[in-house]
Amino acid sequence: MSRNSENGWRSKELPYDQVIEKYPEIPPIVALKIDVSRRGIHYTQAALDRVDPDKHHVEPYNYMIGHGKNAAPIGLFLRDGSVICQGDTPDYSKAYRDPYTLDVVDGRLVLTDEEIGKVYEEVTFWDRPDFYDKKTSNGTPMCLVASARPQRITIAPQTKCHFWDTPGEGCKYCALFSAHRSKDDEGEIRDEKWFQDVEETTREALKEKGRYCSFHMTAGSTLSGAEIFDDEVDLYIKTLHAAEKAFKTEKFPVKLVASAFSKKQLQRMYDETAITTYTTDLEVLNPELFKWICPGKSRLVGYEEWKHRLYDAVEIFGRGNVDCGIVGGVETAQPNGFADEDEALAAVLAEAEEMGRHGVSFADCVWNALPGSMFVNQKTPSLEYYVKLALGLAEVRRKNGLKIYTDDYRRCGNHPNTDLARID
Amino acid sequence: MGNVKISQEIIDAINDPGSIKVLASISRTGELHVVPKGTITVNEEGNIRYYELLEGSQTNKNVTFALWFGRKIAINIITPDRRSYQIKGIPVKSLVAGKEYQKHYERAMELIPDSDLAAVYEIELTDVREESYPVRFAEEARDNPLYIHLDKLAGQA
Numbered sequence: 001m002s003r004n005s006e007n008g009w010r011s012k013e014l015p016y017d018q019v020i021e022k023y024p025e026i027p028p029i030v031a032l033k034i035d036v037s038r039r040g041i042h043y044t045q046a047a048l049d050r051v052d053p054d055k056h057h058v059e060p061y062n063y064m065i066g067h068g069k070n071a072a073p074i075g076l077f078l079r080d081g082s083v084i085c086q087g088d089t090p091d092y093s094k095a096y097r098d099p100y101t102l103d104v105v106d107g108r109l110v111l112t113d114e115e116i117g118k119v120y121e122e123v124t125f126w127d128r129p130d131f132y133d134k135k136t137s138n139g140t141p142m143c144l145v146a147s148a149r150p151q152r153i154t155i156a157p158q159t160k161c162h163f164w165d166t167p168g169e170g171c172k173y174c175a176l177f178s179a180h181r182s183k184d185d186e187g188e189i190r191d192e193k194w195f196q197d198v199e200e201t202t203r204e205a206l207k208e209k210g211r212y213c214s215f216h217m218t219a220g221s222t223l224s225g226a227e228i229f230d231d232e233v234d235l236y237i238k239t240l241h242a243a244e245k246a247f248k249t250e251k252f253p254v255k256l257v258a259s260a261f262s263k264k265q266l267q268r269m270y271d272e273t274a275i276t277t278y279t280t281d282l283e284v285l286n287p288e289l290f291k292w293i294c295p296g297k298s299r300l301v302g303y304e305e306w307k308h309r310l311y312d313a314v315e316i317f318g319r320g321n322v323d324c325g326i327v328g329g330v331e332t333a334q335p336n337g338f339a340d341e342d343e344a345l346a347a348v349l350a351e352a353e354e355m356g357r358h359g360v361s362f363a364d365c366v367w368n369a370l371p372g373s374m375f376v377n378q379k380t381p382s383l384e385y386y387v388k389l390a391l392g393l394a395e396v397r398r399k400n401g402l403k404i405y406t407d408d409y410r411r412c413g414n415h416p417n418t419d420l421a422r423i424d
Numbered sequence: 425m426g427n428v429k430i431s432q433e434i435i436d437a438i439n440d441p442g443s444i445k446v447l448a449s450i451s452r453t454g455e456l457h458v459v460p461k462g463t464i465t466v467n468e469e470g471n472i473r474y475y476e477l478l479e480g481s482q483t484n485k486n487v488t489f490a491l492w493f494g495r496k497i498a499i500n501i502i503t504p505d506r507r508s509y510q511i512k513g514i515p516v517k518s519l520v521a522g523k524e525y526q527k528h529y530e531r532a533m534e535l536i537p538d539s540d541l542a543a544v545y546e547i548e549l550t551d552v553r554e555e556s557y558p559v560r561f562a563e564e565a566r567d568n569p570l571y572i573h574l575d576k577l578a579g580q581a
């Protein structure tokens with residue numbers, strides 16, 4: 001018996017159909033996206049048979065995680081144009097809940113809940129980026145230089161997060177770059193050849209007309225330098241300068257998700273590169289839980305300082321051009337998190353409101369207890385919680401007159417609360 | 425969802441670049457919004473297809489709102505020879521990325537060289553009716569014969 005078939009989770013929380021009835025202000029398709037992100041997706045053989053690697057976007061490995069596995073799709077389109085950034089979960093026997101199923105019914109690729117026996121939405125696979133078949137003049141396959149979502153190109157200048165250098169100091173929900181966690185592993189090498197590869201890959205990607213709306217950069221944190229993160233800033237600047245050669249304008253839509261830089265570092269990035277928006281992730285909007293869940297960030301920067309760096313960023317980039325990423329739901333992780341979902345929600349939204357008043361927008365990721373993370377065996381919150389969180393954060397944004405740009409449904413696509421900004 | 429079929433005459437009226445096409449939608453707060461949308465056509469399945477060229481436009485928001493909550497939007501077509509058709513429908517699909525979208529992106533640039541296609545909406549039809557005055561006048565006389573000023577009915581002295 002698997003964990004999810006034994007624990008009776010379905011009887012302990014409101015199912016999707018009742019949640020959308022109870023909260024008529026949540027678009028059913030957004031609630032479905034949240035639930036799928038929370039529970040995961042299992043592909044049937046019929047669905048896998050629909051995958052055409054020459055046509056669809058498949059990854060031979062997960063670009064952002066780095067473990068080798070069979071080539072498989074990494075995301076799906078819903079019919080409102082939004083995306084679900086999840087691939088197949090082949091083994092879910094240890095997960096708290098069983099996943100949705102991607103199946104073929106009446107010739108259509110659909111999301112279903114097998115146990116309920118209901119078909120929810122028709123979906124399509126993402127298309128393969130044209131640059132994936134190309135190589136740089138150095139002979140590097142471009143699919144190793146950059147990855148993509150349907151409307152963004154992604155470059156990870158650093159595939160190692162140095163918070164893991166001190167054992168136990170990485171963020172507990174995080175599976176990013178988990179192939180490079182040992183102290184001696186420096187991640188992928190970024191030499192002059194690589195920067196040239198970045199320029200050529202970006203140039204090639206831009207040949208695909210109508211594909212990309214945003215240039216995304218993120219990496220693990222680099223702590224070294226005269227001031228903490230100085231080397232990370234240098235690396236981003238150098239990478240951006242390489243990519244900038246492929247553009248004719250000085251500024252273009254860049255989604256940068258990085259460490260909490262000091263005001264001096266941010267000013268430098270703004271003055272010297274194409275960026276006009278900035279995202280840095282406080283992850284969990286509670287100082288005590290931040291200390292427990294993100295011990296490296298807490299020890300080396302601290303909750304209040306991280307927050308103040310967000311406020312400093314607003315002074316440089318402007319209200320609504322600075323986003324704080326959060327792992328929505330992780331505040332309920334046990335044993336130290338909120339045991340009561342209502343209390344958790346009230347605390348998170350009160351803190352979000354304070355930050356919203358300072359001009360910070362939010363990008364809410366649905367916490368999913370991922371393999372490769374320390375929280376792999378945790379129970380994530382109910383769908384009802386995630387729906388109320390997305391609605392609450394959307395209200396904070398509206399109330400404070402904030403926009404959302406590079407973390408929105410199109411330039412990113414992974415945040416239910418920013419999907420809701422489509423109709424603001 | 426709608427599955428109303430339209431006649432070839434109406435398809436031709438909608439696809440005629442000389443026709444004036446106006447789209448009415450409602451925002452999430454209930455505000456009405458009515459604007460011309462020259463890029464409304466009929467697709468191969470007989471559904472309305474419209475290119476939204478402005479990502480931040482109120483219509484884009486309202487049509488997404490309609491798609492999300494199964495609400496109707498309304499379109500009026502006025503042909504060069506002054507026939508008028510009102511069409512209502514529910515948006516069922518929005519393409520904002522992918523190869524199919526990219527084909528439309530290039531097509532939109534052929535139509536308007538500087539355009540930057542935001543979305544391609546597909547709208548299933550729920551109601552279609554001709555709104556040209558002579559047609560509506562005849563219908564009114566048939567359906568509501570009592571709606572008339574008496575002087576029109578006055579006898580000879």
Ligand code: SF4
Nearest residue numbers: 161170171174176220
């Ligand atoms: S800072 Fe935290 S969330 Fe980001 S890559 Fe490092 S461990 Fe993961």
